[in-house]
Amino acid sequence: MKDHQTVNRPDIFIVGTMKGGTTILHEFLSLHPEIHAGTQKEIHYFSLFDTKGPDWYHAHFSHLPPDQHYLDASPTYFDMANEPVIPRRIHDYNPDARVIMMARDPIDRALSHFNHLRKINKIEALRSISPEEFFSRDLEAAVSQIHQIDMYLMQCLNFSLYFRKAHNYRTVFGDRFLAVENESLSQDPQQTMERIFRHIGVDPIRDERFGERKYSHQDKNATYPLSPETTERLNNLFNPNYNAFCKLTGLPNRRPAAKPAAKPAPRPATKASPAAAARAPDKPTGPFEQAFIISYPHAGAGIVQEALNTVPGICIRGGNGGVLVGVAQLAAGLDKAQRQKDGAAGPGSAWFGAPEIQARAFADKLSAGFVDHVLRPPKDSHIIGCTETRLMPRPEFVAYCNYLRLRFPRALLIFNTRDTGRVIAANRASGEVANEHEYARADQLFRKFAAAHPDRCIEIAYDDYIGNEAALKPLFDRLGVPFNAAAVRSILARANPNLPLLNMPERGRIENGVLSGRDGWLFLWTGSNNVHRYYTQDDHFTDKHARDWADLLTARRDRLAGLGIRYLHMTAPDKLSVYPEHVGRPLPHHDRHPARLLAQLVPGNDLNLDVLPDLRAADLEGPVFYKSDSHWNFRGCQAAYRRLCETLGVAPRDFSDRKVGGKAMALDLGNKFSPPVIEEARFTHVLRDARRVLANGPVRYNEETGFRQGSPRFVGCYVHLQNSLDDAHPQTVMLFGDSFSEFRPHLLTAMLAETFREVHFIWSANLDYELIERVRPQIVISQIAERFMATLPTDEFRVSLD
Numbered sequence: 001m002k003d004h005q006t007v008n009r010p011d012i013f014i015v016g017t018m019k020g021g022t023t024i025l026h027e028f029l030s031l032h033p034e035i036h037a038g039t040q041k042e043i044h045y046f047s048l049f050d051t052k053g054p055d056w057y058h059a060h061f062s063h064l065p066p067d068q069h070y071l072d073a074s075p076t077y078f079d080m081a082n083e084p085v086i087p088r089r090i091h092d093y094n095p096d097a098r099v100i101m102m103a104r105d106p107i108d109r110a111l112s113h114f115n116h117l118r119k120i121n122k123i124e125a126l127r128s129i130s131p132e133e134f135f136s137r138d139l140e141a142a143v144s145q146i147h148q149i150d151m152y153l154m155q156c157l158n159f160s161l162y163f164r165k166a167h168n169y170r171t172v173f174g175d176r177f178l179a180v181e182n183e184s185l186s187q188d189p190q191q192t193m194e195r196i197f198r199h200i201g202v203d204p205i206r207d208e209r210f211g212e213r214k215y216s217h218q219d220k221n222a223t224y225p226l227s228p229e230t231t232e233r234l235n236n237l238f239n240p241n242y243n244a245f246c247k248l249t250g251l252p253n254r255r256p257a258a259k260p261a262a263k264p265a266p267r268p269a270t271k272a273s274p275a276a277a278a279r280a281p282d283k284p285t286g287p288f289e290q291a292f293i294i295s296y297p298h299a300g301a302g303i304v305q306e307a308l309n310t311v312p313g314i315c316i317r318g319g320n321g322g323v324l325v326g327v328a329q330l331a332a333g334l335d336k337a338q339r340q341k342d343g344a345a346g347p348g349s350a351w352f353g354a355p356e357i358q359a360r361a362f363a364d365k366l367s368a369g370f371v372d373h374v375l376r377p378p379k380d381s382h383i384i385g386c387t388e389t390r391l392m393p394r395p396e397f398v399a400y401c402n403y404l405r406l407r408f409p410r411a412l413l414i415f416n417t418r419d420t421g422r423v424i425a426a427n428r429a430s431g432e433v434a435n436e437h438e439y440a441r442a443d444q445l446f447r448k449f450a451a452a453h454p455d456r457c458i459e460i461a462y463d464d465y466i467g468n469e470a471a472l473k474p475l476f477d478r479l480g481v482p483f484n485a486a487a488v489r490s491i492l493a494r495a496n497p498n499l500p501l502l503n504m505p506e507r508g509r510i511e512n513g514v515l516s517g518r519d520g521w522l523f524l525w526t527g528s529n530n531v532h533r534y535y536t537q538d539d540h541f542t543d544k545h546a547r548d549w550a551d552l553l554t555a556r557r558d559r560l561a562g563l564g565i566r567y568l569h570m571t572a573p574d575k576l577s578v579y580p581e582h583v584g585r586p587l588p589h590h591d592r593h594p595a596r597l598l599a600q601l602v603p604g605n606d607l608n609l610d611v612l613p614d615l616r617a618a619d620l621e622g623p624v625f626y627k628s629d630s631h632w633n634f635r636g637c638q639a640a641y642r643r644l645c646e647t648l649g650v651a652p653r654d655f656s657d658r659k660v661g662g663k664a665m666a667l668d669l670g671n672k673f674s675p676p677v678i679e680e681a682r683f684t685h686v687l688r689d690a691r692r693v694l695a696n697g698p699v700r701y702n703e704e705t706g707f708r709q710g711s712p713r714f715v716g717c718y719v720h721l722q723n724s725l726d727d728a729h730p731q732t733v734m735l736f737g738d739s740f741s742e743f744r745p746h747l748l749t750a751m752l753a754e755t756f757r758e759v760h761f762i763w764s765a766n767l768d769y770e771l772i773e774r775v776r777p778q779i780v781i782s783q784i785a786e787r788f789m790a791t792l793p794t795d796e797f798r799v800s801l802d
Contacts, residue, residue, distance in 0.1 A: 007054075008061040009709055010038070010070040012200055013090055013099045015169065016078025018159055019112040020102035021182040026073040028185075028193055028210055034202050036064040037071045046089045047076040054093075069202065079159050083482050084168040091172045096708050098200045099173050103251060104182040106160035106238035107231065110135070113156045125149050136230045139237075160238060163245040168482075170248060171312045179249035248380075287480045290411035291316060291385040292404050296442050298426035299418035300462035303495055305387050307472055308479075310487040315377040317386040324370055325388065325396065328403035331363035367407045383479060385411070391438050397445050405456055412479060413453075415446035418462035466496050486678050490664035493680035502664070502678035507584055512672035521582035522628045522669040522677065523575055529787045534594060535576055535587040541790060546597035548792050550608075556767060556795070557607055560780055563773065567780050568647065570609040570640065571595040572632065572740035574786040575625050578615050594789040605647045614639040628670030628679045631740055631747075641751045648779065650729050653754050659685040687721075687745035689728070690753035694720040696801050698763075699743055717763035718799050719743045721753040732758040734775060736767055737783035748783065766797035 012035065014022050023041065030037045038060035043049070045057040061070050077086050078101055090097055104112075114134055118126040125148045126134070134153060142150035169177040178199045184192045189210035197204040226234070239255060246253040291308065293316065295301035305316045334357055371377070377384040392400065404411055420439050427434035450457035458478050465471035469488040476483035489502055505516040513527025524531040533540035553569050560567040573595045576583060580590045599610035615624045615636055624636030632640070638655070645652040662682035670677030695703075696718040706712035733756045735741055741748040743761055753759040760775060762768060765784050772780060784793075 006066060006711065007058045008036075008064050008066065008068070008070050009058070009094060010061065010072040011094055011097050012069055012071045013077060013097055014071070014073035014075075015081070015090075015099055015101050016075040016165075017102060017104070017109065017162065018075040018079050019109050019116060020075070020104040021185060022073050022075050022102050025100070025102055025180070025185065025196075026071065028189070028207075029071055029196070029200075031207050031209060032069075032197065032202060032205055035069045035071055035200070036061070037073070039063070042074045042076075043072055044074045044076050045072070046086050046093070047074065047080050050089065069200065078165050078169070081165040081168050082158075084172055084484075087169045087172040094708065097173070097176065099169055099177045100196060100199070101162075101166065101169065101177070101179045102182055102185070103162060103179050103245070103249075105255065106162075106242055107226075107234050110156045110160045110234070111225070113159060114152075117152055117156075123152065126152060131225045132227055132230060135226060135234060157237065161241045163241045163248065166245055166248055167312060179245075179251055181251050183254070287478070288410050288412045289383060290404075290408045291383055291414060291479060292408075292411055293385070293387040293414045293416055294401070294446070295387070295389045295416035296391050296423070296439060297389050297432070298423050298430065299389070299416055300466065300495070301387050301389050301416050303462075303466075303491060304414065304416055304460065304472070304475070306491050307488045308383075308475075310484055310491070311383075311476070311481045313380055313382040314479075314481065315375070315381040315384050317375050317384075319389060320374050320386055322388070322390055323374060324386065324403075325390065325392065325400050327363075327366045327370060328400040329396065330366065331403055331407070332399040334362055363403070363407055383481070391442055394441075394445060397442075398449070401449050405453060411456070413450075413457045414475065415450055415457060415459045416462065417443050417446060417459065422463070466492060486664040489678065490662070490680050493664065503670075503673065503675045504677060505673050511674070514669045514672040515583070515585070516673075517584040518582045520627050520677075521575075521579060522672075523579075523583060524630050524669065524787065529790075531574060531576060531787045534574070534592075534787070534790075535580070535590050538589050538592060541592070541594050541597070543597065545790070545792075546594065546601050549594070549598050549789065550601040552792060552795075553602060553607055556780075556782070559769070560772070563776070565772070565777060565780055566648075567607070567782075568609060568644070569607060570611060570644065570781065570783045571598060571789070572640070572738075572783060572785045573612045573615060575630060577612060577786060578619070578625060578636075593786065595786050598789075605643070609640075609643055609647060611640040611643050614643045626667055626679055626681060628677045629667035629681070630669055634682070634684045634746065637740070637747050637751065641748060644752075644781070645755065650755060653751065655684060655686055655751070655754070658688060661685065683746050685745055686747075686750035686754060688754065689725050690721045690723040690750075690759070692719055693722050694718075694801065695743070696799070698800075714739070714763050716799055717743055717761075718801060719749070719761050721749075721759045721761075723753060723755075723757055723759075729756045731756050731779055732760070732775065732777040733779045733781065734760040734762070734772060734777040735781045735783065736762050736764050737781075738763060738765065738785050738788070740785055741783050762799050764797055764799065765791075766793040767795045768797050768799050769795065771799060771801075 012029065014025055014029075016022065026037065026041050029035050040060065043057065043060055045052070049056070064070065077090065081087055087099075090099070111131055114126070114131055117123045118129075129149065134149070134156075137150065137153055142153050166177070166179060178196070180192065180196060190206060193207075193210050194204040235255070242255055243253060245251070291314075293301050293304055295304075302318070305318065308314050308316050371384065375384055375386060388400070401413060404413060420436055420443070423439055424434045424436055446459065450459050458475055460472065460475055469485050469492055472488055473483045473485075486502065504520045505511065507516055507518060509516045510525055513525060515523045515525035515532075517523055526532065530540070553567075556569075557567045571594065574593065576587070576590075577593050577595055580587050595610065595612055598608060599612070602608035603610075615632070618624050618635055618639035622635055624632055624639060626633050642652045660682055662680060664678050664680050666676035666678055667681060670679060696716075698713045698717045699719055702712045702714075702717070733752055735749060735752060737748065741761060741763075743749055743763070749759060749761040756779075758777075760771075760777065762771070765782075765788060767780070767782065
């Protein structure tokens with residue numbers, strides 16, 4: 001059950017940066033009548049104090065009027081966002097939040113940071129040191145942070161490197177992330193505030209206080225309190241990152257261009273190719289700029305490729321018909337020709353002119369052409385590459401790997417292997433001829449080359465990572481990119497349906513009313529519905545309860561028959577009814593649950609549809625519930641839908657051509673645990689031909705606000721759908737149901753809407769006879785989740801259509 005208590009949830013976040021102007025923006029935003037700040041400017045909940053829990057966080061806003069915009073301005077949200085953990089926490093809390101980052105000239109900000117540490121924080125180690133002494137320290141030595149001063153130096157510098165943090169926010173929030181230049185707020189406050197207000201979604205206001213310069217930042221034309229050499233040094237450090245940041249956010253770059261640093265003469269053996277040299281100098285400078293996956297058929301290379309492509313800025317293409325292998329062969333042949341000893345002989349020599357061949361220049365042009373015309377990476381890519389799964393003889397393999405190593409001097413070679421017996425079996429299952437010795441030789445070549453070039457190669461094994469996403473983390477670490485375990489697990493789950501749930505609690509544990517059963521299956525157990533009592537106590541749902549239900553269904557049928565309407569009832573079986581073998585606890589009355597007793601009293605399918613046998617039959621093809629959810633999945637819902645169509649004499653639709661989406665996520669039962677249990681969920685977007693013509697206020701509230709704020713209202717939701725296709729069955733259906741039917745486009749309501757001319761869905765266990773008499777449908781269906789059957793409906797209910 002969700003907590004329906006209304007809370008004031010922040011939806012505006014000023015995330016940073018420290019000394020960037022967040023305080024004045026916080027004050028300016030608070031002048032708007034619809035925007036309210038908490039008890040303090042900086043709460044730091046999502047960065048430093050998340051363990052205090054949401055009640056502690058919400059207490060900072062509990063004194064404010066309801067249904068407004070609420071503001072949290074905590075610079076640590078940006079300054080600690082080198083990984084996307086904090087952006088994701090904020091997004092999980094409020095997916096529609098508006099995020100604002102104040103950017104300031106990196107050197108200005110670093111100097112202000114230094115002064116803050118010295119004067120406000122009164123850091124003893126900095127009291128007697130000047131800005132020049134501080135910022136001219138040896139950076140290579142400072143990285144080790146052996147001295148306390150170096151720790152503060154690295155902090156000042158890191159907080160002025162904006163790109164990676166902004167990239168993480170832009171990746172998570174998209175256009176809901178806005179970067180604002182501090183100078184714009186200072187020089188043109190009214191126009192800048194209007195832009196920020198529009199970003200938030202409120203009407204802009206004008207206020208003369210926007211022009212007040214309470215926080216005077218250094219004039220852009222002023223001279224830094226640093227020597228020209230130290231200033232130039234910092235320019236060279238900050239400019240590539242700031243250039244990339246400005247391109248990412250669209251901010252103007254007002255910084256002076258850095259002077260190019262002197263470079264040593266390139267060594268021929270490691271001369272960068274034009275492809276590498278052409279990379280924009282403002283790209284993130286990680287350890288590698290290219291990554292090449294080298295494997296063989298049916299070894300999982302595509303899984304690794306997809307996993308790497310989940311990282312923003314990585315673009316690993318698939319196969320290219322062996323083009324790059326061919327380029328490597330050409331380069332090797334030319335290099336060999338260039339070294340022919342008799343190339344300087346007369347015009348009649350077979351190798352005449354060979355010494356004049358510019359083999360490396362030719363290879364560099366081919367490399368650049370391959371990147372530009374075959375890989376064609378997006379502009380924001382900072383690691384590119386491709387996958388090669390051809391079995392290569394030794395000379396071809398060595399030429400290919402050496403070509404990659406020499407022509408792409410910042411490339412990582414990823415050797416992906418799989419158990420020989422299993423890869424042979426996979427090849428044969430695909431009808432392909434496979435030679436065990438070829439695969440064994442490939443593994444040997446991989447190991448030998450990786451051992452010879454450990455700084456440029458990494459070995460990974462399908463058999464290690466297919467059941468454990470953590471086995472791929474060393475690859476991500478080697479590339480210097482973030483590892484999103486949930487995203488990688490989602491990919492692995494499609495290839496390995498038996499992949500265990502992420503964060504699976506120990507068997508027998510009960511948390512927030514949810515029981516962890518066998519093999520990761522979660523069940524509603526206690527809580528407000530006390531579901532377990534249907535199966536463990538014989539007095540919770542008795543024979544009398546079942547007879548009362550049978551009498552109710554009979555009375556409904558007779559009353560509706562008087563109106564010429566056919567009536568059917570369906571109980572959605574509880575997960576405990578479908579999977580008692582996974583519970584791991586005694587269920588002494590497992591055969592006396594409501595659906596079973598009602599089916600015994602009202603047999604057949606003329607009035608009461610017993611879909612439990614259908615679900616169990618469908619389970620033979622695959623689960624009909626997710627392990628960590630309390631509702632049937634698409635397969636389970638489709639089994640009930642087909643039983644319903646068969647009873648009504650209607651041919652069921654085939655939804656196999658509908659769009660399917662999915663991701664690794666915490667479903668309703670998994671979300672009851674801490675940390676949440678993560679499972680790969682797949683949703684079929686059933687609704688295609690039917691269209692919604694009416695949705696009442698509760699539905700609109702849920703879609704606009706309720707789901708986002710975590711306070712949806714379900715009972716009383718109403719939607720009306722129409723299907724104008726010629727083959728839609730001409731009847732009108734009215735469905736009274738709950739979360740097993742839903743008004744969203746993936747469960748029973750959508751399936752019926754794709755089948756019949758008109759469908760009216762009402763979220764209620766009670767019938768609304770006034771609405772039924774007004775609409776006069778040909779068919780009325782009631783559906784109820786089995787766990788709610790302890791309470792008998794009264795049918796005294798009126799739904800609002802407004």
